[in-house]
Amino acid sequence: MTKCNLDCNTCTSSHASIQEMHSRAQELGINTTFDRYEDQQPQCKFGTEGVCCQLCSHGPCRITPKSPRAICGASADTIVARNLLRLECHGLSAYCHQFEEAIDTLRATALGKTPYEIREEGKLKELAAALGIDTNKDTKALAINVADAMLHELRKETREPLKLVEAFAPKSRIAIWKDLGIIPGGPLSELRDAMTMTMSNINTNPVSLLLTTMRLSIATGYMGLIGTTIIQDILLGNPGIGKAEADLGTLDPDTVNIVAHGHVPYVAVAVLNVIAEDEELNRLAKEAGATGIKLYGSMDTGQELLQRMNTVGKGFAGQLGNWLTQELMVATGAVDLVMMDLNCSIPGLKLAADKFHTQLVSVSHVLRMDGVDTNLDYVPEKVYEQAKELVEMAIETYKKRGTVNAVQIPRYKSEIIAGVGIESLLGVLGGSLDPLLDVIKSGSIKGITAVVGCTNNRNGHDSASLTLIKELLKKDILVITSGCVSSGAQIEGLQTLDAIKYAGPKLQEVCKVLQVPPVLNFGSCIDIGRITMAVAAIANALGVDPSQLPVAASAPEYLEQKAVADGVFALSFGLLTHLGPIPPVVGGPTVTKILTEDIEGLVGGKVNVEQDMVKAAEQIEAHIMAKREKLGI
Amino acid sequence: MRKIFILEDKCSGCLNCVVACTLAHEESQFYSVASQKEPGRISVEAVYGRPIPLVCHHCEEPACVNACMSGAMQKDLETGAVSNEGNLQKCVGCWMCIMACPFGVITPKKKGSQKVAVKCDLCKDRKSPACVEACPNGAIVFMNEDDFAKHKKKMAALLV
Missing domain, CATH: 3.40.50.2030 (Rossmann fold)
Structure with a gap:
């Protein structure tokens, strides 16, 4: 199907179907996000840069050259770091909600009360072993034990380290996190302490607030992301390569x-x-x-x-x-x-x-x-x-369809190849990671970038993520996606064999041999957990820390608080983490410097906020090449 | 005369000026209430993502005064302020002033049962305009043209 060839700044959305429906909505007098975004312009820069504090009734306080400190004395750095931690708390708490629903579903399923079944016994045993449960018992009894243990993990005290971190995190990461004192305990207790810290005048030290944000991000990663993914796989099955359609x-x-x-x-x-x-x-x-x-x-x-x-x-x-x-x-x-x-x-x-x-x-x-x-x-x-x-x-x-306004369906649709996970990837590779490691070592694939997260009207509906993906592919960098970025890529046909044409010559060769799209679908936003486990497996196979790998993470159109938690987790995991739009911390000079520079010396990763996606792809490539050089490949 | 000048590079788009203007021209404790009636006579438009404040220049030869057929809009020869305040009963809501103004700084307002045009009156009952006082960045200043020209020179010199 012929698609639009205009420059992506011309239109509201990158997708022809959405462009068509937006015109229809305007004709019908339906106000959409695209229109309300325009209505909201201009937006206050104190908010976008994060230097507005509304916590106490002395406020709102804004940091300006005339008033460099809030009424309580808080600096711009304190305000942005405290606000960032509050965003992190929101993200983690929503992930905890989804996690607890998964635990409840696992328990009810073990009792035979749901239409679901225990589909991945191996994974259940793996999780049980990580939790220190004797796996030598009936599957249903084991599932109930696992559900109980996970609920305990969710609720236990902050001083008791999470078992899933111990079991699933690379040892080199654990050592770094231990040194920084950021190995989390039970996420709900962590949330209680973090919310307490961010109350007016309790924790006003920007560095401590940033470390706590990272501590919560590790709880997000190993419970909210990895924990939920594992339980969902147990109940619904591991991903399997399959075809579908989008748009x-x-x-x-x-x-x-x-x-x-x-x-x-x-x-x-x-x-x-x-x-x-x-x-x-x-x-x-x-x-x-x-x-x-x-x-x-x-x-x-x-x-x-x-x-x-x-x-x-x-x-x-x-x-x-x-x-x-x-x-x-x-x-x-x-x-x-x-x-x-x-x-x-x-x-x-x-x-x-x-x-x-x-x-x-x-x-x-x-x-x-x-x-x-x-x-x-x-x-x-x-x-x-x-x-x-x-x-x-x-x-x-x-029965009431068409009675208010008529049906009008855009004609556009694309094929999708989805269902990538560690297990299905191993299936494609013939049972071992070696073929993938070999093409990375030989340079046929320079590296891997996970382009994940939301979609955002600030950089144009999916245009930032699609531009970044296409630029990375040209440079022979394999892209994996999850979350709303996946849907955008699917609609534009990037998860098909036809999309191999977007890749550089070497990546094209690899995709043709393996018969895989150059953009691999890892699923939903919690599947960032699945991506993390894959990166950990690659690091483990090469005997290095994740921060040494020729990989990067990007959320080019991040929108809400769960994405903040994901982004900080990628950073804590040691990855170069590219973010768009610019997060509301740039009003704090020290915090900005820590996140974009100094933190690399502590955890190996850092934040990149290049908003020109062509340049961002170049910077990601440079990062990947530097990592390759250090590994001697 | 003193009038309002904008230093657009300093604007953060926080809209404090609009809120202050609205509350200065419509008696209410709350912006949410006042803004139902009073549009605010300074506005901040987004141009390619940059906030640009727009307010009346109180022109020497005001197009709005020339266009006003009822004589409601007048230039005060003493203060230089261009306004229809005090003559609102004459305003017939023909919007000729809105059409004529090259700066787009005149807005319709509902005053009781009558629709009238409103614009910056330099807050004639206050010591200085509300928008100037409200700007946290000093992006809106109230000066005479000579002082403003000197101020601009100084700022330009600082950049060298």
Whole structure:
């Protein structure tokens, strides 16, 4: 399909489908994120640079040449470091929420009360061993023991080091973190202490605040990311290479269409089960005039299903898009029901839904939206019935389709090859990491960059991430993606064999031999945990620390607090961490210098905030080449 | 005369000036309430991501005064201020002043049942304009043209 050839600064979005739907939304008088972003300009630079403190009622205080200190005496550095730690706390706490839901689901599944099953016994045993549990017992009993132990890990005191850090982190990392005193204990206790520290006038030392931010990021990494990924794999299966389609053109005008939007895949999996199994509901859908019922994905809930197309994701009808596309998928008029879970369902979604027949339903007890009264909060033991109820609602809503505004589906869609994880990667490589290590050592692949995280209108919908990815590919750098960046790359066809043409000659050769896309899909934002484990495995195989590897991380369009926690974790893990837009810390000169320079001497990684993506790719390449030289490859 | 000059490089886009202007022209304790009626007579526009404050220049030959058919908009020969304050009963809301102003600094406002044009009046009842006092960066100054020219010279010299 022919796609737009204009420069990406010309348009609202990098995607032709979104461009088309944005025009439609404007014609229909639907205000979207793109429009509200313009309404918000100019935005206050005290906030964007992080030197605004609103914690006490003396405030708000802003740091200016005329007032270089807050009323309490806090410096710009104290303010930005304290605000950064508060963002980190928010990110970690949302990850803890998802983690605890995973633990609850594991326990209910072991008791035989959910439609899920223990699919990866090996992984369950590996996790049990890491927690010091005797694995020589019945699978179900073991799963319950693991659930209990994980819950204890989540809640234990800050002085008790996390077992998953000890079991899964590279030894060289543990030594560095120990020296800095940042090996975390139970994340919920860490959150309590960190929130206490960030209260007015408790911890006002910028360096201590930054170290605490890193400490929380390690808890984020090993519990929120790696812990959740492992439990989700146990319950839903390891990722497996599979094919699917992306973009709004995957919407079928003739079926009842349900979209799973958010991050947590359990209810969506149950809906897929119901669609496959429930004859009565399929009959009702046909009676209503539809040819069937389909479930689509939006954001990470979709990515979780895409990663498992051959198992629990079977029947998944397509990935519609990411954060910035949520209102515009509704603007097709072909979405009957959006089931929203955990974070990233914006109030604007309701404003768009009001112009159509679309019903919004929360499937998470933490998610409530102004104007949305239907809440079917996920309960593991009841999820199959809840899924049936959702499908029933969707069929009822389908009957009203076209009554408010007509259906208009953009014609664009792309293929996707998804499902990359350590296990499936080993499958492609013939059972060992050696072929990958060999092509890295020989220089056929210069290095690997994980381009992850959100999508952000500040640098244009997906244009920063797509530019960076394409620039890296040209330089023979293999790219792996997760989170909203994945959806953007999928829509533009970067996760297909056809995308091999974007790669430099050497990377092209490797991709052709292995028959893999040059952009590998690692899944959702929690799958940054999966990426971390892969990097650790490569470091281990080469007998070096992760900071010595020719790799880098980038979140070129980071948006919210979970992404802050991910970014700081990549930094703590010893990686060059490229971030866009510029995080709200640059108003603090010392903090900025620490994060972008000095920290490299402590943990091996540092932050890069180059906002020109062509130059950022050059700097990432230079970093990778320097690491190669030091390794002597 | 003293008037408002902008040092746009110093602007952070915090909109403190707009808030202060609104509250100076509409009696209320809260901006959220006052802003329902009073648009604020200084504005900050985003140009390629940079905040640019815009406010009346109180021109020597004001296009708005020439365009005003009812005589509401006048230039005070003593202070030099261009304003329709005090003559609002004459304003018929034809918006000719808005069309004529080359700087885009005149705005419609609802005053009771009447729609009238409003613009900077240099806060004639205050010691200095509210926007000038509110700017945390010193990006808005209240000076006569000679002093401002001297100030600019000094700033330019500092850059050499």
